[in-house]
Amino acid sequence: MSAIRVVVADDSVLLREGLVRILEEAGFDVVRSYQEAESLLDDLVELSPDIAVLDVRMPPNFRDEGVRAARRARELVPHVGVLLLSQYVEVAYAQELLSSGDGGVGYLLKDRVASLDELKEAINRIHAGGTVLDREVITQLVNRRHDPLETLTPREHEVLTAMAEGRTNTAIASALTIGVGAVEKNVTAIFHKLNLEDSGSDHRRVLAVLAWLQR
Template identity: 50%
Template structure:
């Protein structure tokens, strides 16, 4: 997989370059700011870009704005955003579109090498990968008047796993229930939220997170 990294911390950037190279990925560019990320994407057209949210010169949202521009100009390029914090507004902006080839991980997740690489592969394959903590924070935005309040505890667990990007089989394995039980919970969730059922899990993530961000 052809990857571009955007991270202003030289130590972290070089560490990720080495990790991805060892895993067989081709890191075609490693840059330290948002403008350089957009320019490198235009030049190399990678499969996935991995970018921090906060980069020079203001260390506010340069990386996020670059990621959004990349999604607009090159929708075939996957975008995996890394952040030190749960940026709720940024997460909502990031998933606007078809919900494919997109991910949002907290930087702590990068330490879990297997989870980071799995997220990268998932985004590169056209799917979605959202950090569990991001999903929990988005769910926490709901109020008593929200239809999410009608979900059972188990349905909320299934919803969280769906929003993380897991397949039905993956959810069944993690919650120790049958695949048919997961399907029933998912149907109930979509009925209660008024969301159309979609066969692709990444599209389900988009529908759910769009609703949560409304």
């Protein structure tokens, strides 16, 4: 039986080279490694690996390049399994990876790489079409199943309703007879409870309103 063929992408030289070494020690055939995702995607069809191991955050923007590359990899080579590695639990990225409902995917914290046996088991499971998630990722995914709108206070509901009506913070303060500072605190709390991080591109106010409209 031929060895499982793996490609690796991680911008950290130390982690990338260490990952290649332990994968080879585990009996996998690491056919190529990369410091960013685009080069991996350029070679993917030609190499046709069994597994792609990707860091979540890579050049050029260090945000979700690995997630987007994982989804593109499945489009280019449908049989390829993908394993995302992250320094922290980033549930939104895990959800995006799992959104297709297909197997052959995994999301592990980088600390897991320290355990050769667990990493080997994870790659074998992904290659067989299974799904591998870090325990902490599972915990946070389960917690997210609860409607975050239920955690809002009555005042936060009032503020979010006014936001949905298109009112500014000043207009909301006037309508609810509270200070603008109080409105801003409630808006910040709403963003936090709805897990709306400041991504630099998405307008959190709009996303909060969309959450309210989808109740």
